[in-house]
Amino acid sequence: MKQLDLHLAIDDGRIVCRSCEADICAADENYKLHALCDRKPLTEAGPLINDPAQYVDDDLEFRQFYCPGCGTLLENEVIDTDHEPVHDKQLLE
DSSP: OEEOSSSEEEETTEEEETTTOOEEEETTSOGGGTSEEEEEEGGGGOTTOOOGGGTOSSOEEEEEEEOTTTOOEEEEEEEETTSOOOOOOOOOO
């Protein structure tokens, strides 16, 4: 098993949760598309976050991605509501 980050690893060509070893997806896929996702207003990202409408015209949201096996928080991201999750963990060949 090769560690990908604090919560994810690659095992036999698959991304797995390091906490429960749940198989999430193939190593070349965006794991966020297979994780549980909680979509929230950006202001819920923390007490120091202001309403983004003060700074940008885009509709932004705060997303949290969780392991589908054990519920471990895998990642947070702030992104336009119309965009797919960022594919931030890609393997170089």
